[in-house]
Amino acid sequence: MIDLLRSEQIKLRTVVMHWVLAVIALAFPLVITLLTSFFNGDDDGWSARSLVEVLTGTSFLSVLLIAVIAAASVTGEFGFGTIRPTFTATPRRSRVVIAKAIVLVVLALEIQITVVVVGWFAGSAIAEGRGATMNLSTVEAGTNALGGTVILAALMAVVGLGLGLLVRSTPAAVAALILWPLLVENLLGGLLSLIFDSSGLAAWMPFRAGFTMATLDPFDGPSRLVAGLYFAGVAAALLAVGTWSVNRRDA
Amino acid sequence: MIDVVDLSKRFGSTTAVDHLGFQVRPGVVTGFLGPNGSGKSTTMRCMLELDRPDTGSTSFGGRRYRDLDRPLHEVGALLDAGYVHPGRSGRNHLRWLAASNGIARSRVDEVLELVGLSTAAGQRVRTYSLGMRQRLGLAGVLLGEPETVILDEPANGLDPEGIRWIRDMLSWLASQGRTVLVSSHQLSEIALIADDLVVIGRGRLIEQSTVTEFVARHAERWVRVKSPGVADLQAPVAAAGGAITSVDDTTLDIRNLDAATVGELAARHGVVLHELSPQTGSLEDAFLKVTADSVEFHSGQPGPAGGAA
Numbered sequence: 001m002i003d004l005l006r007s008e009q010i011k012l013r014t015v016v017m018h019w020v021l022a023v024i025a026l027a028f029p030l031v032i033t034l035l036t037s038f039f040n041g042d043d044d045g046w047s048a049r050s051l052v053e054v055l056t057g058t059s060f061l062s063v064l065l066i067a068v069i070a071a072a073s074v075t076g077e078f079g080f081g082t083i084r085p086t087f088t089a090t091p092r093r094s095r096v097v098i099a100k101a102i103v104l105v106v107l108a109l110e111i112q113i114t115v116v117v118v119g120w121f122a123g124s125a126i127a128e129g130r131g132a133t134m135n136l137s138t139v140e141a142g143t144n145a146l147g148g149t150v151i152l153a154a155l156m157a158v159v160g161l162g163l164g165l166l167v168r169s170t171p172a173a174v175a176a177l178i179l180w181p182l183l184v185e186n187l188l189g190g191l192l193s194l195i196f197d198s199s200g201l202a203a204w205m206p207f208r209a210g211f212t213m214a215t216l217d218p219f220d221g222p223s224r225l226v227a228g229l230y231f232a233g234v235a236a237a238l239l240a241v242g243t244w245s246v247n248r249r250d251a
Numbered sequence: 252m253i254d255v256v257d258l259s260k261r262f263g264s265t266t267a268v269d270h271l272g273f274q275v276r277p278g279v280v281t282g283f284l285g286p287n288g289s290g291k292s293t294t295m296r297c298m299l300e301l302d303r304p305d306t307g308s309t310s311f312g313g314r315r316y317r318d319l320d321r322p323l324h325e326v327g328a329l330l331d332a333g334y335v336h337p338g339r340s341g342r343n344h345l346r347w348l349a350a351s352n353g354i355a356r357s358r359v360d361e362v363l364e365l366v367g368l369s370t371a372a373g374q375r376v377r378t379y380s381l382g383m384r385q386r387l388g389l390a391g392v393l394l395g396e397p398e399t400v401i402l403d404e405p406a407n408g409l410d411p412e413g414i415r416w417i418r419d420m421l422s423w424l425a426s427q428g429r430t431v432l433v434s435s436h437q438l439s440e441i442a443l444i445a446d447d448l449v450v451i452g453r454g455r456l457i458e459q460s461t462v463t464e465f466v467a468r469h470a471e472r473w474v475r476v477k478s479p480g481v482a483d484l485q486a487p488v489a490a491a492g493g494a495i496t497s498v499d500d501t502t503l504d505i506r507n508l509d510a511a512t513v514g515e516l517a518a519r520h521g522v523v524l525h526e527l528s529p530q531t532g533s534l535e536d537a538f539l540k541v542t543a544d545s546v547e548f549h550s551g552q553p554g555p556a557g558g559a560a
Contacts, residue, residue, distance in 0.1 A: 007351035014343040015336060081334035085391065088299050088328055089351040091317040250302040 004099040025065035029058035037123040049139045055119045059149040063156040070104045070160030071173035078168040097243045104157040112153035148213035158235040165242030181207035206234040257307035267293040269454035280425045282445035283434040290454035291434045323352040323395035330403045332384040337377035362390040381408030399430040442534040452545020470532030473506045477526035484522045
């Protein structure tokens with residue numbers, strides 16, 4: 001398995017697009033957070049809570065990009081045909097999927113932990129330098145929300161991989177990853193709420209549940225923990241179906 | 252030793268491979284021939300379990316492909332030189348392949364040297380010519396020093412020097428007792444390098460034999476005669492049952508009679524011969540004859556556009 005992990009890591013790190021997306025996923029929340037801290041640090045209203053809000057808010061783009069990297073890492077293999085040498089070198093396909101999942105989750109954790117740690121400490125230092133007082137313990141659920149973005153990032157990598165294994169096409173996977181959370185869930189959630197006359201159903205849309213983990217003000221619906229477990233279940237199910245599909249179909 | 256047993260593969264209503272079975276023995280190069288669309292590539296993908304066959308199985312030295320622990324050490328396969336990420340360098344392509352089977356990084360540089368790609372190893376594959384991609388694919392095949400080598404059209408895109416290099420490489424691999432299966436459209440190449448043949452058409456086995464047997468059984472044979480007195484020879488040859496084709500004023504091709512008979516007829520009628528040679532058709536002739544019923548895509552005859560009335 002160590003050999004396979006090394007192989008998948010080489011693959012992930014030798015494609016420029018993966019680097020570009022990873023740098024954007026890392027830089028976007030940090031740049032926005034640090035600039036906001038710099039320009040608002042001397043504002044009376046600027047607080048530790050504001051910093052956590054900016055960090056968690058901008059992290060939504062990061063985790064989406066992480067899902068896109070995960071999906072593209074496998075759809076690219078189908079697109080360029082490298083999946084065939086991959087499965088020739090390792091005919092037990094589930095092992096390849098597991099290795100890919102581990103490498104992608106590690107990448108997701110590296111990116112999002114860096115975002116959270118650098119974002120918080122650098123943002124705080126800038127704001128404190130401009131007169132604000134920053135203390136994470138004063139922010140209700142602040143640690144949970146920031147930690148939630150890290151777990152969400154890891155789960156989004158699994159979702160991206162599962163989806164990529166199923167659809168095998170980069171444009172289709174990217175479109176699904178962008179449109180589903182941003183558009184389809186809102187429409188579908190609203191529609192279900194109307195039909196069944198209950199706003200509670202919308203809270204069980206998978207990505208909304210996932211994002212509940214990573215926000216300071218959770219949406220109405222299940223708790224942060226329950227929503228997180230539910231989204232983890234969805235991610236695991238998607239990966240399981242993707243693995244089943246890749247084992248069954250021709251490469 | 253490769254043993255293919257009762258292999259079938261359908262795509263929708265199309266049967267690409269139809270209960271195909273053959274053996275490939277070690278120590279020789281086996282040519283895998285068939286017209287376009289006859290199922291060669293699908294067969295190779297099924298053998299490596301990339302495509303899931305509907306029936307049948309393939310074993311390599313008695314073991315299924317999926318049961319090989321580190322397959323690159325046992326079977327080296329090149330199905331398509333295009334299966335490379337264009338943005339990766341040739342070296343990085345081989346690095347991930349090597350890493351997956353625990354092959355040392357130093358071996359990557361060795362095989363790059365072996366295929367003559369050392370200087371281009373750091374370049375992205377998108378800058379490679381088709382011939383360079385074939386060489387990169389072959390480097391991948393050689394990584395694990397496999398006992399069995401399977402190549403689909405390895406000479407595609409190679410220049411004459413590259414084709415000769417492939418030929419020498421395959422002969423060398425076979426001489427070491429390895430099992431070599433190679434498909435090719437270039438029948439003249441196969442005639443030069445292969446000892447055994449597996450010929451398929453419409454997904455079914457047409458014939459498995461040695462190249463020599465195959466040509467002897469299927470290629471046409473005739474006798475070529477050169478003589479200043481061909482006119483005096485025509486009547487006796489025809490009377491003896493020979494079918495004559497006139498090549499030029501002094502040359503005849505005679506079918507249905509052997510060289511000895513033609514020679515005796517010439518002596519009996521006082522005709523001086525400048526040449527009397529038995530001729531055999533090529534592997535290409537034999538192949539075209541054998542697969543005539545199995546060709547999926549027929550070509551038209553060359554001629555003026557629009558067709559004469």
